[in-house]
Amino acid sequence: xxxFFEQKFNQHQSQITAWLNQKRAEVKNPVYCSVDLRNSGFKxxxxxxxxxxxxxxxxxxxxxxxxALNFKNYLQKYYPGTKKILIFPEAHTKNIYYFQNLxxxxxxxxxxxxxxxxxxxxxxxxxxxxxxxxxxxxxxLYRVQKDGNLIKTVENFVPDLILANNDFSNGLPVILxxxxxxxxxxPNLGWFKRDKINNIKIYQSLIEExxxxxxxxxxxxxxxxxxxxxxxxxxxxxxxxIFETMNKIFIQLEKKYDEYKLQAKPxxxxxxxxxxxxxxxKNFESVEDFLNINRKDRNTLSVGKGSQKIENVIIQEGLxxxxxxxxxxxxxxIYLINSQAVGGFFRLNSQKSDRENLNSKGMHFSxxxxxxxxxxxxxxxxxxxxxxxxxxYAILAEIASIxxxxxxxxx
Numbered sequence: 001x002x003x004f005f006e007q008k009f010n011q012h013q014s015q016i017t018a019w020l021n022q023k024r025a026e027v028k029n030p031v032y033c034s035v036d037l038r039n040s041g042f043k044x045x046x047x048x049x050x051x052x053x054x055x056x057x058x059x060x061x062x063x064x065x066x067x068a069l070n071f072k073n074y075l076q077k078y079y080p081g082t083k084k085i086l087i088f089p090e091a092h093t094k095n096i097y098y099f100q101n102l103x104x105x106x107x108x109x110x111x112x113x114x115x116x117x118x119x120x121x122x123x124x125x126x127x128x129x130x131x132x133x134x135x136x137x138x139x140x141l142y143r144v145q146k147d148g149n150l151i152k153t154v155e156n157f158v159p160d161l162i163l164a165n166n167d168f169s170n171g172l173p174v175i176l177x178x179x180x181x182x183x184x185x186x187p188n189l190g191w192f193k194r195d196k197i198n199n200i201k202i203y204q205s206l207i208e209e210x211x212x213x214x215x216x217x218x219x220x221x222x223x224x225x226x227x228x229x230x231x232x233x234x235x236x237x238x239x240x241x242i243f244e245t246m247n248k249i250f251i252q253l254e255k256k257y258d259e260y261k262l263q264a265k266p267x268x269x270x271x272x273x274x275x276x277x278x279x280x281x282k283n284f285e286s287v288e289d290f291l292n293i294n295r296k297d298r299n300t301l302s303v304g305k306g307s308q309k310i311e312n313v314i315i316q317e318g319l320x321x322x323x324x325x326x327x328x329x330x331x332x333x334i335y336l337i338n339s340q341a342v343g344g345f346f347r348l349n350s351q352k353s354d355r356e357n358l359n360s361k362g363m364h365f366s367x368x369x370x371x372x373x374x375x376x377x378x379x380x381x382x383x384x385x386x387x388x389x390x391x392x393y394a395i396l397a398e399i400a401s402i403x404x405x406x407x408x409x410x411x
Contacts, residue, residue: 001042001220006388008214009395015213020398023206027405029339031074031163031184035397036347036359037332038319042262043220044392045319046400049199051185052167054090055345056108057100057134059335060369063343068111070337075112077338079161079182085109085116086144086151086159088176088183090166093122093131100133105165117157119144121175127154149180167191169275169308186408191274191304197227197314198411202403210399219256221396223317224249227273231313233298242270245315246287253317264320267355273312275304281357283318320354325366329354332368334397339405341394344368 009016034053035046059067075082087106092098102118109116120129120141127143142153152158162176162183168190176183188194204222211218226245231238246268253266265285272280282297284290304310323330328348335344351362368390 002039002044002389005044005216005220005392008216009392010388012214016210016395019210019213020395020402023399023402024339024405027402027409028078029074030401030404030408031071031337033336033339033397033401033404034344035334035336035400037334037393037396038223038321039323039332039389039393040264040319041322042260042264043319044396045221045223046203046396047223047316047319048196049203049400049404050167051189051194051404052164053335054098054101054165055333055365056105056335057097057103058333058345058365058367059104059343060367062369064108064111067108067335067337067342070340070342071109072112074338075114075161079184082160083115084157084159085114085161085163086153086157087116087118087163087165088144089118089120089141091120091122093125096132096134099131099139100135100137102165103133103135103137103139106139109163117142117153117155117159119151119153121173144175146175146179149178151175151179151181164190169304186411188411189404189408191308194274194407195227195312196273197225197312199400199403199407200225200314200316202406202410203400206399206403206406223319224252225314225316227312227314229273229312231311233293233302233310242313242315243287243290246284246290249315249317250287267318267320269314269316269318269357270301271314271316272301272304272310273314275308275310280304280310280313281359283356285355318355321358322354329358330366331358332393334368334393336397336401339398339401341397344393344397 030051034050036048038045038047089102106116118141121144129141131139133139142155144151144153159181162181164183164185168187171192172187207222208218228238228241228245257266267283267285269283280301282300302310321331325346330346330348333344333347334341345368346366347358348364348366349358349362352358
């Protein structure tokens with residue numbers, strides 16, 4: 001199937017490019033986005049989209065120039081005249097890899113010809129806090145303060161634009177309320193308000209239109225997904241609705257697997273609908289597996305990032321990954337600026353199978369540099385052109401990012 005997908009995408013390249021440009025023009029594109037995908041050999045799909053991505057330290061240096069250009073184009077289109085930018089980060093005061101992310105994101109934006117500093121709103125830090133990154137580099141964070149309806153740093157740096165590298169899982173900080181400077185991404189897309197089923201539905205709608213253009217079944221490019229609200233995994237509230245939803249999705253999957261004579265066994269993920277960091281995610285091989293869920297797995301599905309209680313979940317078709325790198329189970333993560341792919345990385349995990357959540361303990365990363373990859377493998381893609389496969393990943397990720405623009409427009 002992968003070879004067939006490659007041929008279809010190559011045959012319709014000019015139509016795809018025109019269609020993507022049209023869709024980008026219809027919305028305000030997210031300033032940036034990261035997209036998780038799964039390649040199962042018989043289908044390739046986006047499984048998650050993060051509108052406040054960290055991890056900029058995991059991109060190939062080859063893509064820095066393209067990233068800077070895309071960022072510059074984004075500002076010229078939506079915020080012309082912007083010269084000064086403040087990054088508003090997460091409060092990860094001990095995470096050297098997150099600090100490397102901030103350092104590399106700052107460098108990328110500076111390459112676009114902008115003046116930029118990194119702020120902080122952490123009472124436990126000095127006004128000017130210096131940290132060491134994973135590469136033993138220095139990164140400086142300046143305390144932010146409010147002056148009327150403006151945000152500025154203690155060094156009197158007044159930004160034209162605030163770039164949030166904080167997903168606002170715990171809500172919008174008071175200091176950012178009612179300020180004059182624009183904040184991107186829109187804080188209303190933070191996890192204290194956002195429900196990822198909205199992006200999933202919009203992405204699926206776009207994919208249905210996209211697949212029609214290629215004369216392909218849209219199911220090849222999206223996972224069947226449905227939300228169940230008001231659940232409690234400790235008291236088992238909502239379990240009957242989860243059971244019924246899982247059963248319906250398994251029936252749909254069995255029909256699809258029979259239609260395409262697939263030998264694999266369908267399975268399902270239950271995941272937090274309002275969170276990230278791979279928390280609140282568990283795979284189930286059958287409805288019976290869910291009915292026999294143990295206390296440990298109930299605990300896993302009860303709490304998300306920042307100890308936020310999980311009340312809404314996505315029941316989603318599971319996609320086994322056939323991507324391998326250095327013999328590790330892997331999945332691609334594509335990074336975008338202005339809804340255009342600028343690079344990415346492979347998420348690897350030595351402790352998980354190809355059917356499990358890789359964004360968990362045992363995870364590490366390998367820069368997705370297809371131009372220099374020697375150890376990439378995919379048994380379903382013998383004879384495939386690796387650059388063409390990269391293009392498929394990028395196109396699907398761009399559709400998910402455009403869905404983020406629609407999500408903001410309609411929110």
